[in-house]
Amino acid sequence: MTTIATAPPQLADLGPIAQLRTGRLGRRLPQLYVGLVAYGVSLAFMVRGDVGLAPWDVLHSGLTRYLPITFGEAVVGMSFVVLLLWIPLREKPGLGTISNALVVGFAADGTLALLDTPDSMVLRVALMLGGIVLCGLATAMYIGAQLGRGPRDGLMTGLARRTGLSLRLVRTGLEVTVVVLGLLLGGGIGVGTVLYALAIGPLTQLWLPAWTIEPRSTSVGSRRLG
Known part of the structure; x- marks a missing residue:
């Protein structure tokens, strides 16, 4: 019996107009x-778990202490700041990029308005673990839609493309770096922060092939997953 190897799916390096012209929008847009709403919900889960935030959210929560903004508004504001770091990487934004910058923060605020921090440590740990797993899945979903990566994940895919390293290694490196910077700035961390930094890369790598929707044409540059 002969086994035919199947090539892994591709992340296409397309501009914003080309991203829309490659079709299958009936699946890609939903x-x-x-994915973006689930991402915001996952961040709120970790906030209410209160046993350690995701690395970027250590910074977001710190901003709310000094500025009259909500957690979600801090997420939105920092998203546009991070987009400036795309310039040297020459990442191509798209509908998903701007949508990420806006939807995630508002989804987080909406979930926080509905969800209180449980008294039980077991439930808090469950929220933290659920938030990490959901975030990995949500990341794979919206990146796989190939309508433009989010600001922070654009750093991941841009660095992976430039260095040739795996998405898993680059994402884990970014998260660990942010944790260290957060500590230097006096941010608070917990066990959830460490677990997130170590797990989010492998989880995204695990689910991304299943959720990647290959466009009809990838004649413009692309990157194989792996």
Whole structure:
């Protein structure tokens, strides 16, 4: 019996107009927005778990102490700041990029308005673990829709493309770096922060092939997953 090897799916390096012209929008658009809302929900889960935030959220929560903004508004504001770091990487934004910058923060605020911090440590740990797993899945969903990576994940995919390193290694390196910077700035961390930094890369790498929707044409540059 002969086994035919199947090539891994591709992340296409397309501009914003080309991203829309490659078709399959009936699946890609819903996947994008479900992924973004789920991402915001996952961040709120970790906030209410209160046993350690995701690395970037250590910074976001710190901003709310000094500025009259909500947690979600801090997420939105920092998203546009991070987009400036795309310039040297020459990442191509898209509908998903701007949607990420806006939807994630508002989804987080909406979830926080509905969800209180449980008294039980078991439930808090469950929220933290659920938030990490959901975040990995949500990341794979909206990146796989190929409508433009989010600001922070654009750093991941841009560095992976430039260095040739795996998405898993680059994402883990970014998260660990942010944790260290957060500590230097006096940010608070917990066990959830460490687990997130170590797990989010492998989780995204695990689910991304299943959620990647290959565009009809990838004649413009692309990157194989792996």
